[in-house]
Amino acid sequence: MKLAIIGASPGQMYLCKKAKEKGIETISIAWEKGAVCKDLVDKFYPISITEYDEILRICQEENIDGVVSNASDKTSEQVAYVAEAMGLHCTKRSVIQVTRDKTITREISQNVDGLTPIRFYNYKGGASLFLPCVVKPVPGAGKRGVSFVNTEDEFSDAIRYANAEPHTAILIEEFINGREVSVESISFEGKHYVIQITDKDTTGAPHFLELAHHQPSTLCKDVQDKIRFTVPNLLSAVGFENGATHIELKIDQYNNLYLIEINARGGGDEISNQLVELSTGYDYVGAMIDVALGIFKEPVIPEHNYSGVYYLCQQTADKIPFFLSSITKSWLVELTMDFDRIEFNNATRNRDRNGFLIYKSDHKITETD
Template sequence: MIKLAIIGASYLQLPLVHKAKEMGIETHCFAWKDGAVCADFSDFFYPISILDKEGILEKCREIGIDGITTIATDMAVTTISFVAESLGLISNSYKSALMSTDKLAMRKAFKMGECSIPKFVEVTDGAYCIGDFLFPLIIKPSDRSGSRGVTKVDIEEQISLAINSAMEESFSKKVIIEEYIDGTEVSVETISWHGEHKILAITDKVTTGAPHFVELAHHQPSSLSTSVLNRIQEETIKCLNALDIKFGASHAEFKITSKGEVFAIEVGARMGGDFIGSTLVQLSTGYDYLKSTIDISLGNYQSPNIRSKGYAGVYFLSEETKSLLPYFRQLNDFDYQKEILNEDLKYIKNSNDRSGYLIYYSDKKVNLL
C-alpha cells in the first residue's frame, strides 16, 4: 500500500487525511498530541513535533513513506522539504522552504526577482530605520501566519508597542516593518509541477481592517476586472519563481490599489487555509486540489482542467459579524457546510478567535455582510 506522511494533525489537515484515505492511501500523521484531531482518523499517528525534522525523518525512513505533504500550515513546510530531500522524494528544495516561511527572506527574494512589493525593513535588536517610509506602516513577525502579531500603526509613537507585539508572536524573534498598501486584498491558489505553474483560483478577501486584518470572509471567483486579474497572475508567477517553488500547492496574497497596482504581500508553499484550498477551489472550479496535492507528493501529476463551476465562499462568525447569526441558525438554499464552534462571540485579533464558519455554494456570489 502507498504510504503518505502528513505533517500536522490539527483540523486544518483533516481534509487531507480524509482525501488520502478516500484514495486508498495509508496515512501517517505527525504532530504534537495536543489538538491532534487527525489522530483519530489517520492510520498511524506519531506524537512528534512538526518542527523535529530529524525525528520525523528517522520515523519516515523506518516506515518507508512514498510521499510527504501538508496543507494550510507554514510551520510544516521546512520539515517536509528536509525529509523529502533526504529520502529522494518530491518536494521543493529546503532552501526554497526556508525562503517561503521567513517573510524577511521572502521579501529579499522578491526584491531580487523584481516582484512588486511594499518598501520594507528588518527590525534588528529593537532598532530600525524607516527612512522615507510613509505612514501608515504594517509591523509583523517574520515567521507567523493567521494575522498573529500583525499591527497597523499610524504614527511613530505606536511602533515600539507594535514591535513588541510582533516579537512576542515570532518564533525566530524577527520582525518586519513595511509600508501599508491601501487597497483590496486577494489570494491566489496555484499548483506547480517541475516549475510549471497553474493558477487555479483568485479569491476576494474581507478582513476586519486595522489594526489586525483578520479574515472575515473569502469569495471565489474574484470580482476584479480582467486586466487586474491578469496582472495578479503575472505577479504570482514571478513570486513563485523568485522563491524557487517548483512543486505542489501554493497560496499567494496580494493588495490591489485603487489605481490597479498589484503588490505582493506573501506566498506560502502550501494551499490556503480558511477552507480556501480544501473546499472552495473544488466548489468554484471543479478541480480536486487536495487530490492533486497528494498526487504530486507521490510523483504523479495531471495538468488541471479548470472550469467555472459556480460561486463559493466562506463567512466567519465573530462579534464583528454577529449579523450573520440568523444565517447560521436557519436553513439557506446556498448552505454547503456551517458550524458554530463557540456561542461566546468576541472581537478578533487573530484567526483562532473566530467562533464559527458558513461555507456557501451558489450560482451567484452570496453577499451577507
C-alpha cells in the same frame, strides 16, 4: 503507494480523507494530543513534528512514496526535510525557509516582473522611517502580530504587539491602500498553475483580521490575467518547485500588484481544503497528494461556481441572524457555531474567531440571500 501525512490537526483532515478515497495507504505522524486525524489513517505515530530525524527514520522504515501536509506553516518545513532526504517530490527546505522569512521574500519580490516594489526595512529601534506603515513579525502567519501604523504613538504600540509573538525580527513596510486577494496555486517540477483567486474581507486597520473569503474574485479580467502572469514569476524567483502555495497580494487603484506574503502551503480558513474545489470542481487537495507522489497531471478546471466562508467574531456579531437563517438554505455547505453559548472575542488574530459558514452557489452569497 504509501503516503506520510505530517500533522494530525483539523487542517490535515481533508488530506487523510482524500488519500483514503484514492486508495492510498497512509501513515500520520503528530503529537497525540488533539490528533483528530488519528483514526483516518492506516497507521499513526505519536511523535512531535519537531522530531525531524525520528520522523525521517520512520518514513524511511515505512518506505513511503511521498510526504505531504497542508494549511500549516509548522509542518511544511518538516515535509521538505523528509522528502528532500528521501529524494521525493518536494520544494527544498531552504526555499521553504526563505518563503517564511518576510524580509527575504520582500527583497526577492522587488525585482519580479509584474510586482511593484515597496519600501521596507528590518526594525532596529527608534521611530519609524516612514508613515503610514505596517509592522509585522518576520516569520508567522494568520495576521499574528500585524498592525497598521499612522502615528508615532501607534508605532510604539505596534512594536510591542509584534514583540508578543515569537520572531527573529520585525519588518516595517510601506502601507498600500487597496484590495486584498489571495492566490491559490499548485506547482509540479517547477511549473506553476494558478487555480483560483480569492477576494478577502478584512477588518482593515489596525490588524487586518480576515472576516470572509469569496471565490472567484470580482477583479476585472485584465488584473486577474496580470496575477496569473505574475505569480509563476514570483514562485520561480524564490525557487519554489512542488506543492501548493497561498500568496497574498494587494491591488491599488491603478491596478499595481504588491506582495504581502508567500505561504508555502495551501490556504487556511478552509480555502484550500474546501473553497477551491467548491468553486472550480478541481480536486485541489488530491492534487497536493499527486504532487507528493510524483503522479501529478496538468490541471483541468471543470466547473465555475461561487464559494465562500464567513467568520463570526465580535466584529461580525451583526451577522448572527444571517448565520441562523442559513440552516435552511440549499447553498449551505457547512456551519460551525455554538448556538447555546456564544462568547464573542474582540478578535485581532484569525484564531480568535468563533465559528464559520461555508457556501456554494451560482452567485456570491450575501446577507440578503
